Amino acid sequence: MQAVLWRRYGAPESLTLGEAPIPEPGPGEIRIRVHATTVTSGDARLRGCQGAGIFWLPLRLAYGLTRPRHPIPGMEFAGVVEALGAEVTGFTIGDRVFGLAPRGAHAECLVMAETGCIARQPAGLSHAEAAALPFGGLTALVFLRDVAQIRTGEHILIHGAGGAVGVHLVQLARHFGLTVTAVASARHGLLLRSLGADVVLDRAAEDFTAGAARYDIVLDAVGGTGAQAVSRVLTPRGRHVFVNFGTRDMGLMLASRLRPGPRVLCGYAPGRQADLLTLRDLVEQGAIRPVIGHRMPLTGIIAAHALVDSGRKQGALVIEILSGG
Template structure:
């Protein structure tokens, strides 16, 4: 038995079939043993993201339904523990681990975080920034890694670039506003009127109420448009992209994503998609930015672990701001 663990069984949120929030139930699973290059983390906080909800419900953008079932399971998730980010304490380390020791407070990004204990690859974790709560640290990666992929790696945003973030109050959007500002961009956020003050507080120079104004009909031109909602086709956005502009598709249907993969260049414009990977250097960068106050995840609300199905239901509404956190005590 690992040090600090006096039992062989843990509680986990288990999803064995696709469906509404109540298909997620709390059950017992064996406490995992860390491999040679893994650490065993006692999870103190995790999140329920839009990605978790899509996987739980099998409601995905057009064209991805069959691919989801082939990749993740025909009638339900093949790996029934969802969740992609966590923060907690290291309680055991594999024999080849060099970066962590028992008692370290860490945050990490991997599949299967909705459990009391998770075996985490050493390279998928980083030390928590000082002064951050477990709840805040748990919410660093889903939005942060995605925003880094698109703004830094795909669009290569430079100081003075005009960046529009569609869906600026969500998990990815709120991270994108902050990181675009960090990169020196002039940022416009698109969100509801009720979230305008929040988006301005994150660093947006301008905010557009999506219910009152269609940004694609305006006179402004943008070097980068990041779509975290899924309603920005190239045809719709083309006229408001500046010469050399990039449309970044965080969310899109299969034809859009295939188009971004197979034909990214449209004259001097580009349409770019992608999936964020977990790189240790990016985790360290997010930790550094969080410690400096340059990036702070937005937390909509928190739920105890026993109410994780309620958290799924809230994310299902599509009206959350930032992240929904699950606290395990």
């Protein structure tokens, strides 16, 4: 099968396109014919194995100390089940599925455990649309529900609202009954309004920390908002939440626990099957829709990584492996 090959950590050019054996599913595993995958900010970060500060070592231990242990990268996928290992009970051949694999999605075939972050696709979506959902959608769900612990009627400001995580944060926050202010480059304005943002601020022209509005939650989807400046625009029980964070932000989180007033929160979104099922329900209810900012073929994998590295992605960057459906 054709696959992206990842033999060393580094720039986008460290990836090559090549042939790999078709993987066989073991007990409890299924093989998926991948129709669409994506290049996410997570894929780009892993490619170079860049972990801020203390995260570097755990990342290297997980993925390979000097070079990648597993030769095929890629997490997000949508496709069709084409083979079942022994003892598989939850899926049948021909099921349209989507999800987040630990690795291996940048290939024509992918094997993963049926208990992993995989589910049948929401009804009515193309493979490309289904592939655009899990990474941003699951992160947004976990950060709103579990980390920020949102309540109906609160006012949330989402910084970095145009990216894969941001477009889902805007839609879910709106669905859960929050007032949404989105901060992004002007080029995302129309999209963010169509997704339900009540107010959209151009990040190049307006400094939300200097305005009169007060927020219950400032959710920073990209990093870079200053804790001191943000604390001035938070309500007394406000939360400043970092999706992308480093050791300094973790220190601020611990310090904020020791004093009254707004809290700083960091978190991690694991890919859980139960949350993927919730996400599927939310799509089928019409609460959220996938946002595809860019489409490329598998042969464009280096350009795709370069675009993600630029930090200017809108929504998901989908790689179409098999055309149709």
